[in-house]
Amino acid sequence: MKMIPCDLCGDKNYRILYMTKDRYFPIEGTFQFVKCQNCGLLYLNPQPGSEELQRHYPTEGYYAYRSGKNATSIVNSEKLNLFRSIRTVFIWALSRIFPSLRSEMEKEMVYLGPIHSGMRVLDVGCGSGDSLSFYQERGASTYGVEINAKACEEGRAKGHKVFCGELSEARFEEDSFDIVLFHQSLEHICSPHRTLLEARRILKPGGKVWVSIPNHNSIQARLFGKWFYAIESPRHLFGFTPATSVRLLTQTGFQVGHLHTYSLPGGPCFSLEYFLNDHFNRSNPFYYGKIQIKWWYIVAEPLFFFPRLLINLFDFGEILVISGRNP
Ligand SMILES: [Zn+2]
Structure with missing residues (x-):
């Protein structure tokens, strides 16, 4: 643990x-979640060391490392998947009429x-490389950076060039990318500021950065406080609001392009689950080798x-999306 x-x-x-504590996996440890007075x-302060963090990223069960349709579904159950498939078709049909309902990937x-x-x-x-496949299908050359060795292999099997390690270690060439994406990853990295400076260094002039992160100014964050599911200690080392994310991008030299927020269908259920666990002394975290499906989610x-x-x-959704342009 190190104060920063x-x-x-x-x-x-x-x-x-x-x-805070790890509410997703039943792994011991408490963490101090703080707010900069300035x-x-x-952020978590002190920040957990790399050895401690590794314990909280078990390869089996961490959703970012799962592939295909299970990757987006935290809860895995046939009944629920059928319900989700029907809902997806329904929302897809509605989104043809209302563009704001389009999927995040389409946006x-x-x-x-x-x-x-x-x-x-x-x-x-990049996890197992599913998001990159959208770009690959459209003809782009796709690159990934990922710390989990198994996820790296899966990404490579899909034809992406994946560097196993941190972005700073990858030593990509200056001005060499058109787009750099951070899908729910910036909050996991030990210095978002240094990371975005590196992203700007490797982006071509006019290149774009696309960041999606939890929104700590969302209704859910305000309503649930420490039970807000996206606090996800200790894997999330930092928490952003629209204001701090704009500051991060401008301070690292980007022109802020676009900002919107959205809410996930199951989000309130997850936060409520954490709240109920603490208030009714239930010791069932999300993942115990097998995820338990709760009937009330449906x-x-x-x-x-x-x-x-x-x-x-x-714009009070719990996921915040911000883009920036390298001038
Ligand atoms: Zn500060």
């Missing part, structure tokens, strides 16, 4: 918000502009459908 100054502004003054960045493609052959796309924290998810539309409309 704020990664965004360098200030050492912070306020303790909560003591700029409002949220990403729209905002990043046409993808063509010869383009070089890098996904930092009932609750459709109830959240319309509230989610409103939340997305007013």
Whole structure:
């Protein structure tokens, strides 16, 4: 464990918000979640060391390392998958009429502009490489950076060039990428500030960065506090709001392009689950070798459908998406 100054502004003054723990895996340890008194960045302080962090990234069961349709589904059950398939078709049909309902991948493609052959796309924290495949299908040369060896192999098997390790170790050439993606990975990295500086170094002039991270200014974060599922200690070392993410991009030399938020269908269920666990003394974290499906998720998810539309409309969703352009 190591005390650090704020990664965004360098200030050492912070306020303790909560003591947190790993709520996803039943692994011991408590962590201090703090807020910078100067700029409002949220982070774990002290930061866990690499050995401790490794224990909290078991290869089996961590959703980012799963491939295919299971990768996006935290809960795996045939009944629920059938329900999700029906819902996907329903939402797809609606999204033809209302563009704001389009899938996040579709939105990403729209905002990043046409993808063509010869383009070089890098996904930092690419997991098993599923997101990169969208770019590969459109003719781009796809590169990934990933710390998990098994996920690296899966990514390579899909035809992506994956570097196993940290972005800073990969030593990519200057001005060599058109797009650098961070899909739910920046909050896991020990210095988002240094990482974005590196992203800018390797991006061509006019190249774009696309970052999606949990939104700690979301309704869910405010409502659930330390039970907000996206706190995900200790894997998430940092927490951002729209204001701190804009500051991070501008301070690392990017022109901020686009910002929106959205809410995941199961999000409120996960936060509620954590809340109930603590209040009713239930010791069932999400993952115990096998994920247990809760019947009430199936009932609750459709109830959240319309509230989610409103939340997305007013940009209070728990996932924040921001893009920047290398001038
Ligand atoms: Zn700060």
